Amino acid sequence: MFIDIPSELEAALFDLPLPTWKLDGSFLATSTMERYRAELTAIPRFEETAATLRHALTGEGGGYAVLRLGSLAKELGTDGDRFLRIATGLAAEVAVPFSPFPRWPLWKDIGVKVDKDPGKSSGIGYNAFHMDLVNATLPPDFTTLLCVRPDPLGGGPSILSDAHAAVARLSEGCRALLAETAYHYGTFFDLFGVGEEYKPFPILDGSEPGKGFVRFTAKMLERSELSPAHAEAARELAKELVRGQVCFMLQHGDYLIVNQRRFLHGREALHSGQETVPVAERRLLLQLFLRARADDGAAA
Known part of the structure; x- marks a missing residue:
């Protein structure tokens, strides 16, 4: 699931001045995607690399990929x-980039705040398995994270787990409880392109x-009022997700793309001592969401 950029493609990308993107509402404009595609497909080995990426995300047994863009990040700067x-x-070769947050740009910063809830994406603690926008009727089909700076103290590896494989290991009774419309988590306001609030919702759709x-989000176990039976079923799923997890450290320029219909993601705790690291040197990710095209079964 780690994809290195071929040297011929990398060399061509160093000198490729793609134009500034335009948005149509919160979505990347079709004209921008067409221009980018025309420019990119004209350079060596791009289409081969894009096909490898799509297969890693949507092919048999796939669901996530990490594009190794470190050399490009070093050469071009971030x-x-x-x-x-x-x-x-x-x-945009995978799906349509968009921002569900009108108050944020297309790419959203996820930095480190030592006074934030440790379990949040910008906190310093363990960020348990979850899908993004879990309580929206139309969650993003893909969530992506671009590593600008890893934790300089060496913590915070990413964790991913095949959600459907975890569900398959549960008992029939447990799966039946997870399919009931009995779960809820979080708030819902000032969002775009993700449908309506879904509350309550089933974990299995x-x-x-x-x-x-x-x-699923493991945070619902601590921050939502669930019946004992439904909470226990969710805890069993959480255990199976941890049992099947993969773990790796994102390096400078690594671009993680996760198919939310297949995998859930999270992060181990950052290394202790974050308060000693200057804010400008702390771990920094940029997040971008993707919506599958209406005529594309890629996210299924």
Whole structure:
């Protein structure tokens, strides 16, 4: 699931000045995607790499991928737009980039705040398995994280787990409870492109086995009032997710893309001592969401 950029493609990307993107509402404009695709497909080995990426995300047994863009990040820098335009062009080969948060730009910063709830994405503690926008009727089909700076103290590896494989290991009774519309978590306001609030919702959405979203966030176990039976079923799922997890450290320039219909994600705790690290040197990720095209079964 780790994809290295071929040297011929990498060399061409160093000199590729993609134009500034335009948005249609909160979505990347079709004209921008067409321009990016025309520019990118004209360079060596791009289409081969894009096909490898799509297969890793949607092919048999797939569900996530990490594009190794470290050399590009080092050469182009991550402070300007050139590197982000390339990452956006690569993401647009998978699905349509968009921001569900009107008050944020297309790419959203996820930094480190030592006074934040430790379990949040910008906190310093363990960020348990979850899907993003779990309480929306139309969650993003893909969530993506671009590593600008890893934790300088060496903590915070990413964790991922095949949600459907975890569900398959549960008892029939447990799965039946997870399919009931009895779960809720979080708030819902000032969002775009993700449908309506879904409250309560089932963790299993009624699709055939191995299909559809597994609407789970481990935070619901501590922060939502659930019946004992429903809470226990969710705890069993949480255990299976941990049992099947993969763990790796994102390095500078690594671009993680997760198919939310297949995998859930999270993060181990950052290394202790974050308060001693200057804010400008702490771990920094950029997040971008993707919506599958209406005529594309890629996220199924």
